[in-house]
Amino acid sequence: MPAYPRYLTKAQLEQFWSDGYLVLKGTLDQEVVEKAREFLLDLIPRDLVIPDHYHANHGRFKPHHPDGNGSFFEPAMLPLMQNEALYGAAVDILETEYIRVWDGSAGITLRNRAMEGRLQNLHLDAVPGGPEDLNEGFLRTGIGIGGCYYLNKVEGEGGGIHVVPGGPNRVRDIMLNEPDGLTRNNGWGHITDFSSSMEVTGDAGDFVLMHHLMPHSASANHNAAPRIAQFTRLQALTDDDARLAPGPDRPLDPAALGALTPLGRKLFRLAPWIG
Numbered sequence: 001m002p003a004y005p006r007y008l009t010k011a012q013l014e015q016f017w018s019d020g021y022l023v024l025k026g027t028l029d030q031e032v033v034e035k036a037r038e039f040l041l042d043l044i045p046r047d048l049v050i051p052d053h054y055h056a057n058h059g060r061f062k063p064h065h066p067d068g069n070g071s072f073f074e075p076a077m078l079p080l081m082q083n084e085a086l087y088g089a090a091v092d093i094l095e096t097e098y099i100r101v102w103d104g105s106a107g108i109t110l111r112n113r114a115m116e117g118r119l120q121n122l123h124l125d126a127v128p129g130g131p132e133d134l135n136e137g138f139l140r141t142g143i144g145i146g147g148c149y150y151l152n153k154v155e156g157e158g159g160g161i162h163v164v165p166g167g168p169n170r171v172r173d174i175m176l177n178e179p180d181g182l183t184r185n186n187g188w189g190h191i192t193d194f195s196s197s198m199e200v201t202g203d204a205g206d207f208v209l210m211h212h213l214m215p216h217s218a219s220a221n222h223n224a225a226p227r228i229a230q231f232t233r234l235q236a237l238t239d240d241d242a243r244l245a246p247g248p249d250r251p252l253d254p255a256a257l258g259a260l261t262p263l264g265r266k267l268f269r270l271a272p273w274i275g
């Protein structure tokens with residue numbers, strides 16, 4: 001009897017390892033979706049004066065804190081990061097219970113009919129640190145997973161994230177077998193090895209879960225509804241790291257600390273997984 005999957009179906013796990021991504025349907029309750037969406041909409045100033053520290057490109061807005069940090073760990077956003085269904089999927093994919101959560105940034109794409117398709121180069125958000133990471137194990141379960149919650153319905157040409165089905169397996173092969181595997185495609189920030197990609201549509205409350213070797217990109221929104229998304233990433237901890245509790249990269253304020261579940265405390269590394 002194999003240890004995994006425990007939470008995903010066998011078919012979902014197989015699909016993840018062949019396509020490199022999976023849409024987890026209905027991971028969030030409607031009330032959670034609405035609170036998170038309201039929180040993110042409130043980050044767009046009513047007078048539409050966009051702060052210098054926000055990213056704003058081609059109709060896509062990425063709010064940041066004035067110090068340049070893009071993580072939003074406020075109580076309205078925490079149910080997304082300590083979500084049981086996403087954690088369960090991560091356990092099955094990363095093959096460990098000891099996992100940390102990070103990112104927590106947001107991306108809002110407004111209707112902009114001047115742009116077509118991808119708004120960015122196909123790229124990876126996480127790359128191996130060096131030749132020591134170029135092994136099958138790290139490139140499968142070590143590099144982690146990440147993706148976005150849709151907080152509104154995302155229909156075709158509605159700003160959904162673009163992915164390359166099967167991309168992570170092809171990227172892994174290139175990294176392991178080509179002499180320039182680490183550096184090609186501009187260090188994987190501007191991928192030219194693959195040219196076609198597809199938009200992932202979904203409903204409010206879905207999570208588009210991708211392997212970190214998935215070439216991906218934001219896309220243009222031709223529809224009336226904004227594309228409101230939050231990004232959550234998960235990475236396996238070693239057993240040694242699972243004994244430690246150094247806390248998250250960005251500290252949580254008292255209200256956020258009070259909104260954490262026991263699972264959330266471990267995912268944010270405020271409590272150790274072991275001991």
Ligand SMILES: O=C(O)CCC(=O)C(=O)O
Pocket residue numbers: 107125159160161162216217218219229
């Ligand atoms: O907003 C999206 O759909 C994807 C954005 C993205 O991949 C990025 O900014 O790194």
Ligand SMILES: [Fe+2]
Pocket residue numbers: 123124125216217
């Ligand atoms: Fe990205």
